[in-house]
Structure formats: structure tokens, C-alpha cells
Amino acid sequence: MGGRSPLKKLTLLAVLLCALLLAGRPPEEISAQETMLPRTPLAPRRSPPLKPANPPHGEPGPTRTATASTISSSSPKLGITALPYPTPILIYHPAGEVRIPILLYHHVADPGETSRYFVSSQQFEKQISSLRSWGYTAIQIYLLVQAIEGGADLPMRAVVITFDDGYRDVYQNALPVMERYGYTGTAYVIVKQIVVGVYMNTKQLKELVDRGWEVGSHSETHSNLRKTKTKLVDEIFNSRLALEELLSTPVLSFSYPYGSANPSLLKLVQQAGYQSGAGLGSTGRHTLKSRFYLSRLEVEGSYDLIEFARLLR
Ligand SMILES: [Zn+2]
Numbered sequence: 001m002g003g004r005s006p007l008k009k010l011t012l013l014a015v016l017l018c019a020l021l022l023a024g025r026p027p028e029e030i031s032a033q034e035t036m037l038p039r040t041p042l043a044p045r046r047s048p049p050l051k052p053a054n055p056p057h058g059e060p061g062p063t064r065t066a067t068a069s070t071i072s073s074s075s076p077k078l079g080i081t082a083l084p085y086p087t088p089i090l091i092y093h094p095a096g097e098v099r100i101p102i103l104l105y106h107h108v109a110d111p112g113e114t115s116r117y118f119v120s121s122q123q124f125e126k127q128i129s130s131l132r133s134w135g136y137t138a139i140q141i142y143l144l145v146q147a148i149e150g151g152a153d154l155p156m157r158a159v160v161i162t163f164d165d166g167y168r169d170v171y172q173n174a175l176p177v178m179e180r181y182g183y184t185g186t187a188y189v190i191v192k193q194i195v196v197g198v199y200m201n202t203k204q205l206k207e208l209v210d211r212g213w214e215v216g217s218h219s220e221t222h223s224n225l226r227k228t229k230t231k232l233v234d235e236i237f238n239s240r241l242a243l244e245e246l247l248s249t250p251v252l253s254f255s256y257p258y259g260s261a262n263p264s265l266l267k268l269v270q271q272a273g274y275q276s277g278a279g280l281g282s283t284g285r286h287t288l289k290s291r292f293y294l295s296r297l298e299v300e301g302s303y304d305l306i307e308f309a310r311l312l313r
Contacts, residue, residue: 085182088137090153098147100139101284101312102160104296108177109169111301118301121173127299127308128181131159134312138183140214141253145276145291159312161185162278162296164218164255166193171204175211184211188218188255188278191239194246202246209249216253216278217243226260236265237272253278256293266292284312 111118119127131138137155144160146152161178163170166189178185187208193199200208209215217239219225225235236254243251252275256265259280269277269292281295297311 088155091156093147093152093154095147095149095151097285097287098144098154099285100144100158100160102141102144102162102278102294102296103311104280104298105161105163105174106165107167107169108174114302116300116302119299120301121177124174125177126305128177128183130305130308132181138185140184141186141216141276141278141294142214144286148286148288148291162255163187165222166190166200166205166218168198168200168204171200171208175208179211184213186214186216186253188216188253189243190218190222191220191242193222205247209247214253215243215247215249215251216255217251218255219257222257224258224260225256225265226262232268236268240272240274252276261293
């Protein structure tokens, strides 16, 4: 029989319209000019509680949950007032591949000269406000992994914002901007560097956790793990236990120093009870197979807004 009934045609048209509305536009369609134009921003995401990590040695795991819902709308201590955002639309993502850019920062500060690892506070604010105006909602690594493994409700357009090494300028300069735009991030810290000089101290890390950030391990001493044979247990296993004890929160993700890893390291990270490993890469595509070496896109200090937008493709 040829042709569809008018009712079927109408239904098909409605479904197509809905799909188009829900899909939004891909970031690659964002023109250079639009990057300067603020649009109606979306809301800060209220994340579900962190899944507790596998209890070490069969003991009960920490019961504390770090959630984005612990973020207050304003922070008198930091002198920040969060901008108001409407609630983001969440869509159920079935288990399997996800396409979400994971950004990687190191310092958020002005180094005085151009450095790959320093994004100035001004640049950072421009990038975060642009992400907002482009409709991105920040989620944490654990939710991305949850979506891959078993499915999860995800914002229509999600981004993960990570910081390696645990520098104090992340607390001083990145946190206030992230709070202002209703975002939370994931900080990977070097356990032996906590409280030392330019690094965040325990109190500051606890505050990040209280504000809904995820904290992961970036090893104990930041050694290149492919070259370290003897201390792997300390670097991978014990760094997690120490952080969990220090911050009273599950530590679910590990970031490889220098992005340096091999298949046996990936296995060790999994055996140590982490749910994911963060590496370096050039894609925003993640699968069950890649969850112990998630591709992260480094935001370099010299990037302008166009180069930054390109990372999100
Ligand atoms: Zn590092």
C-alpha cells in the first residue's frame, strides 16, 4: 500500500520536530562571532550522590556523599553570588559510548609569560562563561562513567572540567568562577604535595568536596608510572586510601601523571578500586573499553576562544 495516512504523517512530523529541538546545535556550528554573544544560560546541574567506592579490604566504605546539590547558591566566604540559571534538561543516556568533552586544566593564574600550563583568570572566565552561553552543563567524571557502564540521566550538552596537580590557584581563581556559573569540577591531586607551597591544603580540598567537586588521585608523588616499578602500590593503591581518609569521601578516579600509562597500569588502577582512569587524548568519545584511560582535551594557555571552541567538537 502506498502513502502514509495524514495522522501518521502528522505524528512523524511532530517526532521529527521534537528530535530537532532536543538535539540543539553541535558546537562546530557555533560561529566565531557567536562565541562573543551571551545567550540564556542553563542551570547548574544537581548531580546524584557519588557512588561509594569499593570498600578497601572488605571494610565498609565511606558513607559520605559529595553532591552538586551541596553547592549553595551563594558563598559569603568566597564573596561569590551564583548567577541564576534555569534547570537543565536531562535525557536518559543508555549504557554504552558517550560523547562528552573532558577538559584538562593545570594552573588558572597569570604566569607573567605565556605558558602551556597557565590559563589566566581572565581567559578562564571567558571560557567558562562561553560554555554556559553555548548551553553546556558541567558534570563530573563519575557520572560520565556511570552513563557508560549502566546508563544515566545526562544534560543535553555536557562537559567535564578537570584540573591536574591540585594547584592552589585552582581554589583561589577557578573555584569562584566555576561557582558563579554554577559549575563543579574534578580535581586530581598529588597526595604527597597536599599542604606544600603552591598546592591546595586539606581544608581547601575539603571545601571543594563540600561544594560538589569530585577529587581524584593524581598519584602519591607524580612519578612517571611507566618508569616506576617498585612504588606502584603507593602511587596507585595507597594514594587512594590516603585521600579517602583525608577527605572522608570516595575517590573514584585516577589521573596518570604525564598521561603516561600502559595496559598493566590500567589494570592496576582498576584493581585498586577506581572506576576510571584519566589520560590525555584528542577525542570526546568514551567507551567501556576506554574508561581506564579517558581521553582528556588539554586547554593550553595560548588558546583563544576559537581554539577553545574547537576542542569541544
Ligand atoms: Zn600532573
